Amino acid sequence: MSTSEELQAAVDRYVAIREGVDAGTNQWGDLLELFTEDAVYVDPAWGRVEGKPAIAEFFVESMTGIEDWKFPIDAVGIDGDQVLVKFRQVITGGDGTTYEHSGISHLVYGGGGRFRYCGDVLNMAHVLEDLAAMSFRPPPGMGAPPAKPNRDFSVPPSG
Numbered sequence: 001m002s003t004s005e006e007l008q009a010a011v012d013r014y015v016a017i018r019e020g021v022d023a024g025t026n027q028w029g030d031l032l033e034l035f036t037e038d039a040v041y042v043d044p045a046w047g048r049v050e051g052k053p054a055i056a057e058f059f060v061e062s063m064t065g066i067e068d069w070k071f072p073i074d075a076v077g078i079d080g081d082q083v084l085v086k087f088r089q090v091i092t093g094g095d096g097t098t099y100e101h102s103g104i105s106h107l108v109y110g111g112g113g114r115f116r117y118c119g120d121v122l123n124m125a126h127v128l129e130d131l132a133a134m135s136f137r138p139p140p141g142m143g144a145p146p147a148k149p150n151r152d153f154s155v156p157p158s159g
Helices: 003-023 028-034 052-063 124-133
Strands: 035-043 047-050 073-079 082-092 098-111 114-122
Touching: 003 028, 003 073, 003 082, 003 098, 003 114, 028 035, 028 052, 028 114, 035 052, 047 052, 082 124, 098 124, 114 124
Parallel strands: 035 114
Antiparallel strands: 035 047, 073 082, 082 098, 098 114
């Protein structure tokens, strides 16, 4: 299998897991199989998370309580070892109003069917405005981002 075929297979698996999360057949933690042991994940609210164990913890802390939110993928682009995934964050309020936010995941392929970096980008001002408009209250068990997250979004050099 060529590197480009290997990368395409990893992207296809990533998309399938994300679609499974939206369908309720996968958990966010299922994405862990697609990350290297030393991977870096950067979230707009939680900041930089380094290493697979920390990413596993991040998935639990950040996604607990929002299981009914959807993150449909609209497009995927690949350039070399870089992958951009255009998605939406879709939230339905208690009154049935739907709120949507545009997001992008920037993935960097690390080889062996795994990614070594993921940086998510969302307009957090838009997200917070909509959460306020829908009177969102964190459900029990939902974690809170760190007060001072590490905002370093740099991609580590390949090893």
